[in-house]
Amino acid sequence: MKAFISTLLAFAFVFTTATAQDVTYNLKDVAEFRIDGDSNVRTWYGDITDANATLVLSGIENLTLSELTPDAFSSLNINIAVSGIESDSGRLTRNLQSYLKGDDYPTITFKLNEITAIEVSGNSADITANGIVNAAGKDHSITMNVEAIVNNDGSIRFSGKQDLLMTSFDIDPPTAVMGTVRARDEIEILFDVTFAR
Numbered sequence: 001m002k003a004f005i006s007t008l009l010a011f012a013f014v015f016t017t018a019t020a021q022d023v024t025y026n027l028k029d030v031a032e033f034r035i036d037g038d039s040n041v042r043t044w045y046g047d048i049t050d051a052n053a054t055l056v057l058s059g060i061e062n063l064t065l066s067e068l069t070p071d072a073f074s075s076l077n078i079n080i081a082v083s084g085i086e087s088d089s090g091r092l093t094r095n096l097q098s099y100l101k102g103d104d105y106p107t108i109t110f111k112l113n114e115i116t117a118i119e120v121s122g123n124s125a126d127i128t129a130n131g132i133v134n135a136a137g138k139d140h141s142i143t144m145n146v147e148a149i150v151n152n153d154g155s156i157r158f159s160g161k162q163d164l165l166m167t168s169f170d171i172d173p174p175t176a177v178m179g180t181v182r183a184r185d186e187i188e189i190l191f192d193v194t195f196a197r
Contacts, residue, residue: 023060023061023063025054026052026054027052028196029193033047033048035048045087046087046093051078052079053076053195057073058073068118073112079109085097095174099136100135108134109132109134112129115128127145129145129146135171136170138170142164144162147159147160157192157193157195158192158194158195161189161191163186165186
């Protein structure tokens with residue numbers, strides 16, 4: 001009887017350990033990832049063409065929306081190469097990379113701190129998250145709202161937009177033509193990305 005109980009306990013331990021392992025997802029597909037801005041003359045954008053990201057979920061074996069709880073998110077780290085931010089103008093591309101201090105700080109990063117809420121509605125979930133963006137060598141805390149969809153193949157699609165201020169990173173909004181062209185402080189990050197195991 002003791003042997004049976006010991007075997008049962010050992011099986012329960014192994015099963016719990018197996019199902020509670022971390023699962024790593026990497027950035028696999030980018031439908032949209034860009035910076036949008038405005039000025040007193042025209043709108044502008046910078047496509048993010050060089051990025052990598054890793055999401056670690058804990059305690060999930062077969063991912064479904066119902067299993068996507070705040071506690072399931074162990075970590076999320078995103079790295080964006082400043083040299084990979086490109087616009088439709090070579091001059092604007094150079095200016096963007098210069099104002100982001102790409103020579104001194106070649107990578108923009110995002111690190112997830114915590115998921116504060118997840119609301120499931122239909123086949124998607126609205127996620128509220130807190131994290132730290134580092135750009136031009138400056139950290140800035142943000143709260144973001146993200147829509148998540150679990151695809152049939154087990155991948156996860158995240159989409160949304162995030163408002164930021166250049167001055168939050170000690171970046172003065174650019175000017176040109178002796179100050180007659182002035183960029184606005186407000187920028188917006190738009191993203192539609194998919195993570196897969």
